[in-house]
Amino acid sequence: MEAVSVEARNIELSYGTTKVLRDISLTVLPGEFFALLGPSGSGKSTLLRLIAGFNQHQAGQLLVGGRDVTGVPPWKRNVGMVFQNYALWPHMTVAKNVAFGLEERKLPRDEIRKRVDAALALVGLSEYRDRRPNQLSGGQQQRVALARTIAVEPQVLLLDEPLSNLDAKLRVQMRHELRRLHDQLGITTIFVTHDQEEALTMCDRIAVMDQGVIQQIGTPEELFDRPVNRFVAQFVGSVN
Ligand code: ADP
Ligand code: MG
Numbered sequence: 307m308e309a310v311s312v313e314a315r316n317i318e319l320s321y322g323t324t325k326v327l328r329d330i331s332l333t334v335l336p337g338e339f340f341a342l343l344g345p346s347g348s349g350k351s352t353l354l355r356l357i358a359g360f361n362q363h364q365a366g367q368l369l370v371g372g373r374d375v376t377g378v379p380p381w382k383r384n385v386g387m388v389f390q391n392y393a394l395w396p397h398m399t400v401a402k403n404v405a406f407g408l409e410e411r412k413l414p415r416d417e418i419r420k421r422v423d424a425a426l427a428l429v430g431l432s433e434y435r436d437r438r439p440n441q442l443s444g445g446q447q448q449r450v451a452l453a454r455t456i457a458v459e460p461q462v463l464l465l466d467e468p469l470s471n472l473d474a475k476l477r478v479q480m481r482h483e484l485r486r487l488h489d490q491l492g493i494t495t496i497f498v499t500h501d502q503e504e505a506l507t508m509c510d511r512i513a514v515m516d517q518g519v520i521q522q523i524g525t526p527e528e529l530f531d532r533p534v535n536r537f538v539a540q541f542v543g544s545v546n
Contacts, residue, residue: 309336309494310371310384310461312357317366319352326352327363328518334496339488341505342498344515345541350498351390353515354464357496358387370462381410386460390467392451394439400426400450401435407458425453428487445476452484456491463488463495469504481508502542506530514538 312334319327326349334340342350355361356368359380368375375383394403401422408418426432429449439447448468455463468484469477485508488495499505505512506526514521514529514537522534526542533539 307459307461307493309492311336311369312462312494312496313367313369313372314353314357315367315369317353317356317363317368319356319361319363326518327356330366330518330520332513332520332523334494336494337492339485339495339497339508339510341509341512342496342515343500343502343505343512343541345500347517348515349518350500350515351466354387354466354496354498357462358385358464359383384461385464386455386458386462387464388451388455388466388468390470392439392447392471394447394450394454396439399436399438400431400442403439403450404454404457407454411458421457421459422453425457428456428490429453429483444472445480448472448480449483452487456487461494463491463493465495465497467498467500469499470501477504484508506542514541516541 314330314332317327317330330353342353344350352361356363359378370383370385395406404422404425405418408421426435429452431446431449431453434442434446439450442450469480472480481504497509509526511523511525512529513523516537522529522538529538529542530544533542533544539545
C-alpha cells in the first residue's frame with residue numbers, strides 16, 4: 307500500500323469554552339515516523355484523536371492523503387490507532403482480538419486468517435494466539451494491540467504513548483521494535499509521547515507542543531541544536 311501524508315491546517319479545537327488546540331499546522335510526510343512531544347495536558351491526545359476521527363475541530367482543515375477528512379467517521383479514514391491502555395477484549399483470545407476489526411469489516415474468513423497470522427508473526431506472537439490478554443505480559447499485550455491495528459492495513463498508524471505502561475527496560479527494547487516495525491511496513495506513523503528521549507531516539511521529525519500550541523517542528527538534531535525558544539530548549543533537554 308502506498309504511504310500517505312497527513313496535513314493539519316490552522317486547526318482550532320475547544321472543549322466548551324476551553325481552547326485545547328490553537329492554530330495547529332503540520333505536515334507529516336508519506337512514510338514518516340513523526341512524534342508529537344509535549345508535557346501532560348499539552349493537547350497531544352486530542353490532536354491524535356482528531357486525526358483518528360474521534361474528535362471534531364471547530365476551524366481549519368485536516369487532510370489525509372490529500373483528502374479533506376472533516377466529518378468522515380473513523381472507520382472510513384484508513385487510520386489505525388493504538389490506545390494508551392491497549393483496550394484489548396479480556397474474554398477473547400489473542401487471535402480473536404486481532405481478528406475483531408476484520409470480522410467487523412466482514413472480510414472473507416481465509417483473508418482474516420491470513421492477516422491475523424501475518425500480523426501476529428510481525429510482532430513475534432505467533433505462539434500466543436490462543437492465550438487471553440491476562441495471560442500475557444504488558445509488553446506482549448502492547449504487541450497484540452499493535453497487531454490488531456496493523457491487521458486492518460491502515461494507511462496511517464497513530465500511537466498514543468504506546469510504551470508508557472511498560473517497565474523501563476522493556477520500554478527501551480520496544481523503541482527498537484516499534485521503529486523496526488515502522489521501517490518494515492513503511493507506514494506513515496504519528497507517535498505521541500511526553501518522553502523526550504523516546505522522541506529524539508525514534509522519530510524522523512518531532513512537533514513540540516505546549517498548551518495546545520506547536521512550539522517547533524524539526525528533526526531531533528534541529529530541535530536540540532537550534533531550539534526556537536526556552537520551552538523547547540528545556541523540554542528537549544539542551545539546557546537545564
Ligand atoms: P495530552 O495528551 O497532551 O496529555 P490532552 O489532549 O489529553 O493532553 O488534553 C489537553 C487538554 O484538554 C487538557 O487540559 C485536558 O484536560 C483537556 N481535555 C481533554 N479531553 C477533554 C474532554 N473530553 N473534555 C474536556 N476537556 C478535555
Ligand atoms: Mg495524552
